[in-house]
Amino acid sequence: MDKNKLKLTSSEIGTLWAEYVNGTMTDVVNRYMFSIVEDESIKTIFEDAIKTFAKQKKQIVVFIENEGFPVPLGFTESD
Template identity: 30%
Template sequence: MLQMTSAEVGNLWNFYIANTLSHCLISHFLATVEDKEVHRILKKCDKLALDISDFVVNMYRPERHSLPLGFTEKDVNKGVPRLFSDNFYLEFMDLMLKVGTIFYAITLPNTSRHDLRKGISK
């Protein structure tokens, strides 16, 4: 199997940072959301962020690349009061999904390995 190019390594690095941050944000949203349907949507968004982070880990390990530190549960204080409305959570997630889609579209032409292309296109 071909080694990852520097562009592929960098793109995966960005994915990891962005999706560990998303997981932290969503975990706070989930701790304060009131609407059950919004909660369900946030759970799906969180699963996507975790799946992408896991994908990066699984791509980095065989090549012995160091993982970025990323964001962790230590970066979230779930005990703080609610800051935003459920409506804001939906608007925020909509924007993040759009930004993610744009980033993936920019990344695909710089990705030659088929396993990476398949993984980031999910």
């Protein structure tokens, strides 16, 4: 069996979808908190969280697109 042609299960696709939606929601909150927090040490934590999710989001999108599914809309700044 070719490991490059393995398909994700429905459970895995569902988990990726949920992670994308939950992650975009958390990202909106983190960006808001980053904009209002004054303590630099706490602001750094939010900045790290924003950067970490940006990397995760790219990888989730790749997994979803490779399976031929549409990427969920997720949350945006307008929500």
